[in-house]
Amino acid sequence: AQTVTQSQPEMSVQEAETVTLSCTYDTSESDYYLFWYKQPPSRQMILVIRQEAYKQQNATENRFSVNFQKAAKSFSLKISDSQLGDAAMYFCTLTDSWGKLQFGAGTQVVVTP
Amino acid sequence: DTAVSQTPKYLVTQMGNDKSIKCEQNLGHDTMYWYKQDSKKFLKIMFSYNNKELIINETVPNRFSPKSPDKAHLNLHINSLELGDSAVYFCASSQQLAGGGNEQFFGPGTRLTVL
Numbered sequence: 001a002q003t004v005t006q007s008q009p010e011m012s013v014q015e016a017e018t019v020t021l022s023c024t025y026d027t028s029e030s031d032y033y034l035f036w037y038k039q040p041p042s043r044q045m046i047l048v049i050r051q052e053a054y055k056q057q058n059a060t061e062n063r064f065s066v067n068f069q070k071a072a073k074s075f076s077l078k079i080s081d082s083q084l085g086d087a088a089m090y091f092c093t094l095t096d097s098w099g100k101l102q103f104g105a106g107t108q109v110v111v112t113p
Numbered sequence: 114d115t116a117v118s119q120t121p122k123y124l125v126t127q128m129g130n131d132k133s134i135k136c137e138q139n140l141g142h143d144t145m146y147w148y149k150q151d152s153k154k155f156l157k158i159m160f161s162y163n164n165k166e167l168i169i170n171e172t173v174p175n176r177f178s179p180k181s182p183d184k185a186h187l188n189l190h191i192n193s194l195e196l197g198d199s200a201v202y203f204c205a206s207s208q209q210l211a212g213g214g215n216e217q218f219f220g221p222g223t224r225l226t227v228l
Contacts, residue, residue, distance in 0.1 A: 033214040035216075039154075042221075043201065043221060043222045044219065044222075045203065045219035046219075047216050047217075050214070050216065052214060089154055091156065095214065098161075098168060098169060099144060099161065099168075099169075099207060099215065099217070100158050100161065100169050101146075101156075101158060101217060102158075103155070103156040105153075105154075105155055106154050
């Protein structure tokens, strides 16, 4: 069985500052993918960043980057230069070869001016 | 231009009723999914279809029955609604199933409230 653990229910960050969201996972599969999705108050689920497990290089997307530690089964998300529009629930997710997404419990990011 | 659409967005109904939620995607994707998000925001997959064939069927009561008339549609029918069915239901689609690394595109969600 796959599990995804997000131990931070809420993180607060000031505008322009950096925040890091933690995520650990467990899977018996050798081929898998990791994602971070965000869900703003609008409820819409939006892909933030994706990481293939076979790639050692950490993925980056503009102000978003990940720290992928495969041996430790850790997949943290760093948001740099935080903006008010980054306020949302962030879900760490793991997908297997069937495309089944396993979600973490989520981390609520609060951005203060 | 909506990629994945769901109707209705809000659904309020009485216990015991039967209701359906419709989902359509115009992305030409092969695979579609249904997820349930509970009141604590926890998301869990319910079903997935690939080319109209059921691929994933999680431990979901038989009262929930998905139907895929074609690749672009995946509807969810719920019989004998219970209070515990109250949740937000998301439809999603992805280009293909193989490899599992394809981005899933989500619909706006349907908030179901059972009274």
